[in-house]
Amino acid sequence: MRSDDTIFAIASGHGRAAVCLIRISGPESGRVLERMAGGLPAPRRAVVRILKDPSSGEPLDQALVLWMPGPESFTGEDQAELHIHGGLATRAAVLRALGSLGHCRPAQAGEFTRRAFLHGRMDLAQVEGLADIIDAETEAQRRQAMRQLGGRLGNAAEGWRDTVLQVLALLEASLDFSDEGDVPEDLEADILRMIDGVRDEIGRAVADRGGERLREGLTVVLAGPPNAGKSTLLNALARRDVAIVSPVAGTTRDVIEVHCDLGGLPVIIVDTAGLRESLDLIEQEGVTRARARAQDADLVLWLVPPDDQPGEPPQARHLLRVGTKADLPGSRQDCDLMIAAATGEGLPGLIARLEQEAGALMGQGDALVTRERHRRALERAQDSLVRARALLVDGGPLELAAEEVRLAARSIGEITGRVDVEDMLDRLFSSFCIGK
Numbered sequence: 001m002r003s004d005d006t007i008f009a010i011a012s013g014h015g016r017a018a019v020c021l022i023r024i025s026g027p028e029s030g031r032v033l034e035r036m037a038g039g040l041p042a043p044r045r046a047v048v049r050i051l052k053d054p055s056s057g058e059p060l061d062q063a064l065v066l067w068m069p070g071p072e073s074f075t076g077e078d079q080a081e082l083h084i085h086g087g088l089a090t091r092a093a094v095l096r097a098l099g100s101l102g103h104c105r106p107a108q109a110g111e112f113t114r115r116a117f118l119h120g121r122m123d124l125a126q127v128e129g130l131a132d133i134i135d136a137e138t139e140a141q142r143r144q145a146m147r148q149l150g151g152r153l154g155n156a157a158e159g160w161r162d163t164v165l166q167v168l169a170l171l172e173a174s175l176d177f178s179d180e181g182d183v184p185e186d187l188e189a190d191i192l193r194m195i196d197g198v199r200d201e202i203g204r205a206v207a208d209r210g211g212e213r214l215r216e217g218l219t220v221v222l223a224g225p226p227n228a229g230k231s232t233l234l235n236a237l238a239r240r241d242v243a244i245v246s247p248v249a250g251t252t253r254d255v256i257e258v259h260c261d262l263g264g265l266p267v268i269i270v271d272t273a274g275l276r277e278s279l280d281l282i283e284q285e286g287v288t289r290a291r292a293r294a295q296d297a298d299l300v301l302w303l304v305p306p307d308d309q310p311g312e313p314p315q316a317r318h319l320l321r322v323g324t325k326a327d328l329p330g331s332r333q334d335c336d337l338m339i340a341a342a343t344g345e346g347l348p349g350l351i352a353r354l355e356q357e358a359g360a361l362m363g364q365g366d367a368l369v370t371r372e373r374h375r376r377a378l379e380r381a382q383d384s385l386v387r388a389r390a391l392l393v394d395g396g397p398l399e400l401a402a403e404e405v406r407l408a409a410r411s412i413g414e415i416t417g418r419v420d421v422e423d424m425l426d427r428l429f430s431s432f433c434i435g436k
């Protein structure tokens with residue numbers, strides 16, 4: 001698979017549809033149109049053409065055709081689009097004809113975007129933003145992904161990298177021109193100020209975990225004793241019968257997840273087995289899983305029924321006590337909220353509270369860092385800057401300080417994919433659809 005092959009793929013959905021979009025990219029794109037669409041249309045003008053089989057000349061479909069040549073110097077970026085009718089037989093016939101040409105092949109997943117990256121049309125952070133746009137299920141996720149596609153993270157990283165490279169240039173100049181091998185006083189103050197500035201800006205970016213949470217969704221686990229009303233609440237929040245509800249204690253064993261959109265924020269509601277000691281091995285496994293999920297959750301709703309000593313809540317990062325079955329008498333000590341999932345009483349208040357908690361933990365899509373890859377690279381850069389600063393202040397070897405600054409620039413460069421990212425490219429682009 002060469003990156004200068006001419007590739008094609010269906011870029012629209014995989015099912016019968018009014019129109020189906022086939023993308024073609026590479027140096028032979030023009031020849032495809034000459035062989036199948038009766039010649040090259042004017043660049044970037046949609047025209048209606050009859051597509052023909054290149055060997056038999058048989059008409060295959062009436063299509064809207066787009067020819068988008070790359071820069072004169074480089075036909076590798078030539079592109080074409082065939083908007084054909086979305087019928088299954090038509091699609092198959094056109095794909096077969098394309099495959100018969102011999103000078104183009106089916107694209108791999110994400111290969112069009114990978115070429116845009118390799119041709120410098122977009123940086124790696126923008127590629128990830130594009131992937132996030134396709135995966136976005138809520139408004140806040142879409143907003144965050146659009147900002148990243150628009151270059152917000154990449155531009156910030158390039159700014160930090162420029163400053164770090166300026167520091168490196170000053171250090172190397174000091175190495176070359178000062179016979180004592182140290183940095184003149186006044187220059188050292190400037191260098192430390194520049195290092196502190198980048199270190200603090202990166203620190204603020206990595207401290208905000210809202211971006212990652214927003215991509216992954218906020219996990220809210222429903223925990224509590226058997227019969228507390230967990231599954232009833234899950235069904236009420238999901239607005240459909242997802243989990244079995246019954247008066248029999250120990251009904252739920254498996255962990256059941258439902259993805260919800262609460263005020264534009266992605267929230268995953270997780271129903272679990274009622275926490276109690278049980279001789280039933282299957283139920284006991286359910287209880288073990290319930291505790292594990294509660295421990296990993298961003299938020300646990302600890303459901304307290306009226307008629308029971310709910311026992312000790314599980315270990316949790318963040319926990320809200322929710323009194324259940326408010327339609328029944330009974331005291332429930334110090335609950336944050338009261339609901340009756342069976343009647344709907346109190347649910348708007350609970351949902352509003354969840355939206356508030358989600359907003360506080362995820363932000364509204366304005367974070368810079370959105371992936372662990374970004375975080376790790378920036379934390380490595382921060383560590384190198386801290387070590388460089390200490391060497392300068394303590395009068396350590398200038399060569400070592402310069403090397404730490406060089407490492408910091410390299411780590412920041414990973415954000416936009418300037419350096420050291422080959423090994424993760426396959427993983428990233430294989431997560432794209434075919435035709436993207």
Ligand SMILES: Nc1nc2c(c(=O)[nH]1)N(C=O)[C@@H](CNc1ccc(C(=O)N[C@@H](CCC(=O)O)C(=O)O)cc1)CN2
Nearest residue numbers: 018019020046047048049062063064082083084085086
């Ligand atoms: N994007 C797209 N692809 C499509 C269609 C479509 O409507 N839109 N088609 C839908 O069936 C089929 C192709 N047939 C088409 C027929 C007419 C026009 C059209 O735009 N006609 C313009 C004049 C075009 C020109 O100036 O050459 C018109 O009639 O005003 C487009 C597609 C399959 N592919």
Ligand SMILES: Nc1nc2c(ncn2[C@@H]2O[C@H](COP(=O)(O)OP(=O)(O)OP(=O)(O)O)[C@@H](O)[C@H]2O)c(=O)[nH]1
Nearest residue numbers: 227228229230231232246250251252274340341342
């Ligand atoms: N009156 C009243 N009954 C409720 C309410 N919510 C749930 N119940 C009843 O309480 C019983 C248990 O409800 P579930 O939702 O199955 O409880 P659970 O916590 O999932 O139970 P396990 O899966 O066994 O841990 C069922 O009979 C429900 O109909 C409520 O708001 N009011």
Ligand SMILES: [Mg+2]
Nearest residue numbers: 230231251252
């Ligand atoms: Mg249940």
